[in-house]
Amino acid sequence: MAYIGQRMTRVEDERLVTGQGQYVSDITPSGTLHLAVVRSLHAHARITHLDLSSAQCLDGVIGVYGPDDVLPIMKPFPPGMVDARLQARMPTPLATGRVHYVGEPVAVVVALSRYIAEDAVRLVEVNYEPLPAVTDPVAGEYADPIHDGADSNLAAEIAYRVGAGADALKDADLVVQTSLRLGRVVGHPMEPRGIVAIYDSEQQNLSVYAGTQGVHGFRKSLADMLGLSESRIRVVAPDTGGGFGLKTRIYPEDVLAAYLAMRLNRPVKWQGDRYEEFISTNQERDQWHRAKIGVKRDGRIVAVVDEYYQDQGAYTPSGIIVADTTAVSIMGPYRVPNFEAVGKVVVTNKVPVGPYRGAGRPQGTFVMERLMDHAADALGMDRVQIRRINLLTPDQLPYQNGISSRGALMTLPYGEYQKTMEQVVDAIQYEQYRDTVRCEGDWRLGIGIANYLEMSGGVGFEGAKMRLLSDGRVQIATGASGQGQGHRTAIGQVAADRLGLPFEQIVVVEGDTAAIERGIGTFGSRTMIMAGNATTQAAKGFRQRLLAFAADLFEASPEDLMWQHGTISVSGVPARALSLAQIAEEALTRQQELEYEAYFDASGPAFGMGTHGVEVAVNTKTWEVKIRQYRICHDGGVIVNPLLVEGQTIGGTVQGLGTALFEALIIDPDSGQPQNASFLDYLLPGAGEMPDFMITEVEYPDPTNPEGFKGVAEGGVMPPMAAVCAAIEDALKEWHVRADVLPITPNDIFLQVTRGGAHETRSI
Amino acid sequence: MEITCEVNGQPVTVEVEPHWLLADVLRNQLGLTGLHLGCEYGVCGACTVLMDGEPVRSCLSFASQVAGHQITTVEGLAVDGKLNRVQTAFINHHALQCGFCTPGFLVTGTYLLQQGKLLNREEIREALSGNLCRCTGYQQIVDAVEEAVNQQSANAVECE
Numbered sequence: 041m042a043y044i045g046q047r048m049t050r051v052e053d054e055r056l057v058t059g060q061g062q063y064v065s066d067i068t069p070s071g072t073l074h075l076a077v078v079r080s081l082h083a084h085a086r087i088t089h090l091d092l093s094s095a096q097c098l099d100g101v102i103g104v105y106g107p108d109d110v111l112p113i114m115k116p117f118p119p120g121m122v123d124a125r126l127q128a129r130m131p132t133p134l135a136t137g138r139v140h141y142v143g144e145p146v147a148v149v150v151a152l153s154r155y156i157a158e159d160a161v162r163l164v165e166v167n168y169e170p171l172p173a174v175t176d177p178v179a180g181e182y183a184d185p186i187h188d189g190a191d192s193n194l195a196a197e198i199a200y201r202v203g204a205g206a207d208a209l210k211d212a213d214l215v216v217q218t219s220l221r222l223g224r225v226v227g228h229p230m231e232p233r234g235i236v237a238i239y240d241s242e243q244q245n246l247s248v249y250a251g252t253q254g255v256h257g258f259r260k261s262l263a264d265m266l267g268l269s270e271s272r273i274r275v276v277a278p279d280t281g282g283g284f285g286l287k288t289r290i291y292p293e294d295v296l297a298a299y300l301a302m303r304l305n306r307p308v309k310w311q312g313d314r315y316e317e318f319i320s321t322n323q324e325r326d327q328w329h330r331a332k333i334g335v336k337r338d339g340r341i342v343a344v345v346d347e348y349y350q351d352q353g354a355y356t357p358s359g360i361i362v363a364d365t366t367a368v369s370i371m372g373p374y375r376v377p378n379f380e381a382v383g384k385v386v387v388t389n390k391v392p393v394g395p396y397r398g399a400g401r402p403q404g405t406f407v408m409e410r411l412m413d414h415a416a417d418a419l420g421m422d423r424v425q426i427r428r429i430n431l432l433t434p435d436q437l438p439y440q441n442g443i444s445s446r447g448a449l450m451t452l453p454y455g456e457y458q459k460t461m462e463q464v465v466d467a468i469q470y471e472q473y474r475d476t477v478r479c480e481g482d483w484r485l486g487i488g489i490a491n492y493l494e495m496s497g498g499v500g501f502e503g504a505k506m507r508l509l510s511d512g513r514v515q516i517a518t519g520a521s522g523q524g525q526g527h528r529t530a531i532g533q534v535a536a537d538r539l540g541l542p543f544e545q546i547v548v549v550e551g552d553t554a555a556i557e558r559g560i561g562t563f564g565s566r567t568m569i570m571a572g573n574a575t576t577q578a579a580k581g582f583r584q585r586l587l588a589f590a591a592d593l594f595e596a597s598p599e600d601l602m603w604q605h606g607t608i609s610v611s612g613v614p615a616r617a618l619s620l621a622q623i624a625e626e627a628l629t630r631q632q633e634l635e636y637e638a639y640f641d642a643s644g645p646a647f648g649m650g651t652h653g654v655e656v657a658v659n660t661k662t663w664e665v666k667i668r669q670y671r672i673c674h675d676g677g678v679i680v681n682p683l684l685v686e687g688q689t690i691g692g693t694v695q696g697l698g699t700a701l702f703e704a705l706i707i708d709p710d711s712g713q714p715q716n717a718s719f720l721d722y723l724l725p726g727a728g729e730m731p732d733f734m735i736t737e738v739e740y741p742d743p744t745n746p747e748g749f750k751g752v753a754e755g756g757v758m759p760p761m762a763a764v765c766a767a768i769e770d771a772l773k774e775w776h777v778r779a780d781v782l783p784i785t786p787n788d789i790f791l792q793v794t795r796g797g798a799h800e801t802r803s804i
Numbered sequence: 805m806e807i808t809c810e811v812n813g814q815p816v817t818v819e820v821e822p823h824w825l826l827a828d829v830l831r832n833q834l835g836l837t838g839l840h841l842g843c844e845y846g847v848c849g850a851c852t853v854l855m856d857g858e859p860v861r862s863c864l865s866f867a868s869q870v871a872g873h874q875i876t877t878v879e880g881l882a883v884d885g886k887l888n889r890v891q892t893a894f895i896n897h898h899a900l901q902c903g904f905c906t907p908g909f910l911v912t913g914t915y916l917l918q919q920g921k922l923l924n925r926e927e928i929r930e931a932l933s934g935n936l937c938r939c940t941g942y943q944q945i946v947d948a949v950e951e952a953v954n955q956q957s958a959n960a961v962e963c964e
Contacts (some may be wrong), residue, residue: 049895056903057891057910059838059878066837155823230842230850230904230938281840281904282938314843524902524939683898687940691901694941719847719936727942728933732925 043533043543047683050529061279064234064251065311072236073102075297075310076157078147078164079319080139083389083712084174084186087137087146089167095149098163100156102304105296106147107134113299118264120289120394121359126196129187129355129387133265133292133299139168140186140354141390142713143319145292150300150308173712177349177386178328186354186389195352196360198383200367202442208343208378212334216418220410221781222403222761223704224326224351227396228724229523231281232312233321235294237301246273248298251280253288254561255553256519261290262298277551283523284695285395286321288563289357293320318705318717322394324362325699325782326351327403333411334378339421339429343378346370346407350385353392360385362393362400365495368445369404369758373457373493373649374412374430376441389712395563397695398757401495409490409762410780413769422474423766424465424489431457431491438743446498448644455675455740461491461651463673463736468653477774483657485668486771490759491651494565494674496751498645498744502570504531505556506582508634512606512621513545516578519559520571521551525753526684527567533680534572534747538579541606545620558639565751568680570640573745578638585636590618593626646742646750650674652693652759656767663786663793665701665768667731674735677742677750685752690733692756698725699757700764704783807871811836812880820867827851827862830877838878838907842936849935852908853877859915859934878907881914889955890914893948901939908935913949923953 055061092104107114114136119128135144147164151157174180180193187193209215229251236249246268252258255275263270280287293310301308312320328349334342350363367381416426432439432452439452465471470487478485505517516535520527528548536543549555560570583603590608591598594616602609609617618626627634655669672693676685702723706715716722741748765779768789776797777789792798808817811834818833827844830836830853842848844863851863854876881888890913893899900906912935916923923931928949929942937945 050898052903053895053900054887056900056906057878057887057894058882059836059907061838061903063837063840063904065840066831068832228938230848230902230936231840232842279903282902284938313841314845314848524900526898526901687898687901687944690941690943691939692941695938718845719843720845724936724938725941726933726936727929727946730929730942732943732946733941 043536044678044680046533046681048529048533048681049683050526051532052526052528063231063279063281064236064249065231067236067249067278068309069236069238069307072307072309073150073152073304074154074157075300075308076149076154076161077145077293078149078161078166080135080142080144080146082139082168082170083142084171085139085168086171087135087139087166088169090147091165092147094165095160095163098156098160100152101160102150102152104147104149104160104164107136110134110296110299112267113265113295117290118261119359120357121361123359125198126356126360128359129195131292131355133295138188143391148296150304154311173389175388175390175707175709175712177351177388180388181384181386186387193387194384195356195387196363196385198360198364198367200379200381200443203378205378205380206343206345209332209334209345212342213337214418215332215334216411216414217330217332218410218414218780220329220331220407222325222327222406223782224323224707225396225699225703226318226323226705226722227284227286227321228317229282229284229286232314232317233287233291234311235297236307236309237298238307239302239305241305244272246298246302249276249278250294251287252277253283253521253523253563254559255521255551256559257561258290259553262295265295266299275553277521280523284397285399285563287523288561289394314719315717319391319714322357323353323391323705324393324396325403326393327366329407331407331411333415335415335419337419339419339426341374341376341430344370344376344408344411346381348383350383350393351390352385352387353390354387355392357392358394361395365400366403368443368450369401369495370408371441372405372408373432373491374408375432375436379442390707397692398754399564401754402696402699402758402761405492405758406761409759410765413766424470427461427491428458431461433458446645451644452493452647453740453743455649457649460649460673460675460738464651464653464671465489467671467734468655468669470653480657482659482661484660484771485655485657486767486769487653487655488763488766488770489651489653490763490766491649492755492758494648494650494751494755494758495645496565496754497569498642500560501639501641502560502574503556503558503637503639504571504574504578505637506578506635508586508620508624508627510624510628512619512624513547514539514541515547515549516575517549517555518571518574519556520562520567522562525562525567525688530568530680530684531571531575534575535579538576539583540603545606565753568749569646569745569751570642572680572749573747574638574640576747577640578636581638582636586623586634589627589632589634590623593618644744646677646744648675648677648750648755650755652763654763654767656764656771658768658771663789665786667697670731670733672733672735673738674755675738675740675750676752677739678748679737679739680749686735688753689735689756692753693733693760694725694730696757696760697730697764699782700761701783805868807868809870809872810874812876822866822868824867825863826865826867826870829867830862836877836879840904840907842905847936848905849908849912850905852911852935854911854915857918859912878910881910888914889952890917890949893952897944897948897951899940899944899948905935905937909937909945913952916949916953925950
């Protein structure tokens with residue numbers, strides 16, 4: 041009986057395809073009051089006057105609250121992801137005196153319905169005295185500090201050096217330099233953020249339903265902000281409509297709703313809408329890089345050097361995880377003997393930056409893969425050939441690249457990187473077409489290849505708590521709550537195998553602080569590594585627990601018992617056997633809980649290498665870019681469920697294609713106002729623009745965990761930008777187009793063509 | 805005002821304000837929370853329902869507009885507890901992850917199924933372009949709709 045490795049359909053689905061899902065927005069306890077938020081209209085301003093009186097007079101309004109009305113919670117959020125390099129800038133739930141981005145909460149309304157609450161928001165009068173908005177991290181570093189009491193807008197500086205660092209460039213035969221830009225991406229889970237808070241004044245307990253990726257961390261933050269013991273708070277993440285990293289942290293609205301639910305002693309619900317998602321949920325990417333690569337004439341890398349800026353937005357809700365992960369992701373699957381990265385995290389008058397799928401990995405990959413292409417071009421070498429030369433070879437693995445990250449020296453485990461890349465190179469017929477100019481009517485065709493190294497898991501712990509239910513099923517609770525990944529299915533597969541039980545006998549519970557005491561959550565592609573291995577550990581202890589209990593019943597020694605297909609029997613005496621249901625019954629009569637809890641601790645991240653290859657067609661009249669073919673080969677480690685892995689891979693890749701071709705929140709540089717904060721103007725990839733993907737998998741078990749699992753949720757999003765840019769340049773060789781700024785749009789291509797392309801080689 | 809319409813085959817009479825949206829009334833007054841609000845301006849398609857068999861955005865419709873009409877929501881797609889072809893195909897092809905947008909896709913897919921036409925992948929992608937999904941990347945959704953629609957059409961051809 042092996043469930044691991046099978047393409048099992050999901051136990052989650054039947055509810056969800058019949059409309060029975062229960063997302064936060066679907067939960068409205070009787071007597072619920074609705075909260076709506078008054079948000080800053082300015083990127084940077086002083087609040088000179090706040091008048092709540094008109095709003096308070098509207099029929100159906102229960103209360104309107106400014107900062108002075110919620111003083112007990114008016115303190116900065118505890119810093120998320122503390123880091124010695126960072127001077128954290130954390131917001132208070134409502135802005136006091138000064139607003140720092142368009143969308144920052146200024147006041148809140150609680151009313152009988154959301155309709156009334158929104159009407160009342162319009163009646164709150166706020167007077168602003170606008171201040172100059174800092175919208176550029178490079179100039180912003182030396183601009184007047186946007187935060188009262190801060191010395192400067194530089195929140196952190198990140199520095200890594202391997203070997204001789206930038207000094208090694210002098211040993212190169214050729215140094216190529218390029219400026220790269222990644223736009224500000226809004227993650228957009230289809231379900232906007234929301235919360236329902238219910239206070240039981242008799243028991244003095246608070247229950248909240250929140251679409252969060254980590255119920256335990258959410259509870260801790262809520263407890264800190266409310267001054268309430270964690271033991272009095274239960275956090276449940278019900279069905280959650282996508283997270284992608286954006287729902288890892290607590291937000292101002294969560295604290296405001298919970299506080300007001302306690303104060304008003306009524307359930308309070310805040311359900312954000314799409315516009316609020318655009319102006320209040322963490323955003324990402326948004327970096328400026330000046331990168332150099334030094335190479336020998338034969339293509340070998342001598343050194344890679346990168347200076348970059350993270351446009352951090354107004355606060356640091358998740359510390360510097362995005363900017364830091366960028367630096368450690370740059371070297372990727374290549375042998376880079378000398379490396380230096382210096383990153384500056386600068387606060388600006390924009391929505392804060394926090395992890396969005398990849399959290400720096402896509403940025404690092406974009407830098408390295410673009411450098412490889414430009415170095416190859418400058419050397420007159422083929423772009424795949426330079427990768428062949430520099431990819432780590434099996435005899436060099438495991439390989440320590442000299443960077444310490446996630447508490448461990450980065451150690452790349454065994455893999456056959458060249459073979460992985462060649463699978464894609466062959467599948468997309470790269471060699472056949474690489475030297476030809478291909479036209480189809482007005483369309484020019486081009487191919488791009490990009491590699492990546494996916495770093496997953498590697499921090500903290502996660503648990504699995506097994507409990508025998510009265511009907512003989514085994515319940516597994518974990519703190520790693522899902523937002524669509526299919527945990528209940530995948531963890532169930534692991535548990536069924538390790539317990540030797542039919543899959544149907546397993547039930548997985550996630551996203552509830554009442555179900556398991558400790559947990560961290562779902563992010564960084566960690567759940568199968570962490571909760572998966574915790575499940576394996578728990579299965580061992582749980583079996584022993586049940587065998588010991590059965591041994592008492594049988595008056596036998598546990599060593600003389602057999603565990604087979606959910607039945608425990610005395611060896612050699614098949615008549616003396618009890619099913620798990622019968623054991624549960626016995627446990628009930630003896631008032632014993634049969635449960636076992638195990639926690640798996642990470643010893644360092646897992647790494648998997650992969651390659652994407654894309655063929656694009658570019659229209660030479662409109663400069664529209666179409667994706668014609670897309671090939672992927674990736675290393676999933678030991679794959680639990682190929683169906684789910686393909687879903688993660690394709691889903692991530694399409695988000696990467698969005699970053700490559702469509703998505704960027706455009707902020708007016710003078711005013712700091714977002715210019716395209718709606719789905720009408722901010723384009724997400726749709727079914728019509730996206731191709732069919734051909735995926736092959738390699739499985740190199742990861743040595744950092746007993747099951748050999750690797751995370752697979754972020755590999756997809758890492759290389760599409762570089763691959764697409766390479767393909768566009770290939771298609772438009774004749775015009776010398778350079779695709780180093782994301783998203784690369786028809787307008788950008790047109791402007792480059794009209795200016796005669798990027799002719800300078802930029803070698804120094 | 806009071807309106808009477810048919811929702812998932814059942815006659816319904818409900819008291820609404822003239823400015824209430826159909827999506828809100830279905831969700832809040834009738835408890836049909838399957839449809840979701842992803843943008844509230846008609847782009848994402850998560851709120852799609854059928855009105856007299858045609859897909860409409862319930863976030864762009866007033867409840868008062870549906871008086872006398874037939875509405876089908878995701879809750880009404882399965883008949884006697886049996887999933888329709890599109891629902892079954894969505895499960896088999898892993899065409900949903902978080903499931904938030906799924907009701908809109910299922911309603912659109914069911915509409916395509918009811919048209920009884922053979923569709924190629926490009927036509928299906930075009931037909932689904934009014935629904936946004938952030939998790940799946942669409943490929944498995946197209947697989948599911950392709951299977952459901954073309955299986956149905958193949959059966960219809962056999963019957964003729």
